[in-house]
Amino acid sequence: MSTVPARAPADADASVAPRRRRPRAAEALGLALLAAMLLAALAGPALAPFDPLATDVPARLQSPNAVHWFGTDALGRDLFSRVLAAARLDLAMAAGAVLLSLAAGSAIGAVCGFVGGRLDRWIGRLVDVLMAFPLFVVAMALVAAWGNSVTNIVYATALINLPFYIRLVRSEVGVRRDAGYVLAARLGGAGPARLLFGVLMPHVLPMLAVQGSINLGWALLNGAGLSFIGLGVRPPTPEWGVLVSEGAPYIITGQWWLAGFPGLALFLAVGCFTLLGDVLRDRLDPRGAAQEDRR
């Protein structure tokens, strides 16, 4: 990111809307959560005190205690181990989806913004049609259509997030297409590919990073929501959405921990990415932070 100019814009609005600096504590909290999640994702199975799939029926439905920190489920499986083991799958699904839509969306958006014309209009229309559906419903239908598997959850989540990247990159590239430094590079003999990816894209990267981080939270919610309604990940594979849905019937009889702990894990994970997205925005794109207050 060293190519990013760290210059704050000199427009008057930035001074009118005093920029809210996110307190250091929020930053530290976000990073700590991220570290904890990465640890769980990388070393989760090794850290888990029990086998997440091992059943122990005599010890079923225990409330949280010293041995089973998060309690046990209806088959006596240790919930702490299951929540921990789920981190890898959940994070991998979200990260895969975000990387896919980021790569594809920014490539499409960059070409649209750079070339313009008919291609841009047609892709714009396609994006409009996609946005005409409630996105979760689209994802649901796509997973049903493509087949009920984890990879398809990733593809469906990637597809519904595509429009956001296409629109963002398209407008950012379009705005800068005729900027002085781009014209200078063109004069210097840079071809379209070099102009686009060497000169223009570095300026869009900070905003892409912010969008990507916030998007990770959405992707996580989307994936967990799909597996909650019974698509994609199937039990007994531990996944936060599946764990919540397995625990849901026990809520009315008071076994709150079964849905509570995986729900908490989801909440913390999504919160972490949202927080880090805000922090990134404050750091990388001061204009955006001011704009948010302005609009």
Added chain:
Amino acid sequence: MSFARRVAARLAATVPILAGTVVFTFLLTHVLPGDPAAFLASGPSAGPEEIAQIRARMGLDQPLPTQLWRYLEALAHGDWGQSHTTGQPVLTDLWQRLPASLELTLAAFALTLLVGIPLGAAAALRPRSPWDRACTLLTVGGSCMPSFVVALLLIYVFYFVLGWAPEPTGRIDAMIEPPPVRSGFLLLDAALAARWDALASAAGRLLLPAVAMAAFSLAPVARLTRASLLGVLRSDPVRTARALGLPRRAVVAGALHLALLPVVTSAGMVFSYMLSANVVIEKVFAWPGIGSYALDALMAADHAPLQGFVLLVALLFVLVNLAVDLLHGRIDPRAGAEA
């Protein structure tokens, strides 16, 4: 531009979107896994001839464009296909269940606006006050919490621990005779029939799912109201009004009117969240709406209802966006002039 012409222009603009929507739903079911003919056949023992026969009867042996044309023709005649699970036409099924979903969605929508806008406004009027902090906390928390987790949390607290809420299954107590169906909206039907016991029961059952749905969509509304009002309060007209010594109440009322414009525009987005959240919430609360209908169909590999559901939701969404657009033009004369 007159209002009528504006409506016409907007309607025309939705045509390509509608066309794309229909084609998309069509394609969706035609890439669905599994052969519906094989599924419909009497059993695993069904021979290839029998399956081929069913395929021919369903028109599945025709080329895709022919099938698309037939699909469009059928849609135009109000034939949205047949559900294998309920044995009824999909349109009839959807029509029966739509009021349940709409009642829930509208209740949640109203709740979102009634809580979100005042919350955001209070936060903007007193930045950095406890109000503002509470607003931030609630919106950040709400937007990070999946709605099914919120729903389960609410059930645990209000049904299991406190015992205030009724059992979270369905729209009305099974022991109470439902009012005669007129609109399908239980609250309305109960009130029309002067059945106050049914009204109370239905309202009680509506509350938790509506709150669970609103919890998520509260965040964007409150956030947007706060940001928008902050911006307006700093704008020149408001400064002038203050300088003129207008009473604070009048200044705030005027500012609020201006600040609500982007909020109205975002209402379409909020409605979209709600239609998505519907599926999940209806599953948690065993709510007999179109979302749980689609889920049941999904699990039974019944394609026509799923197709119908996606199409209906998209249509609703297009209609809502149209309404929002027109409303926006009414509130903000500038928007009308541009278009």
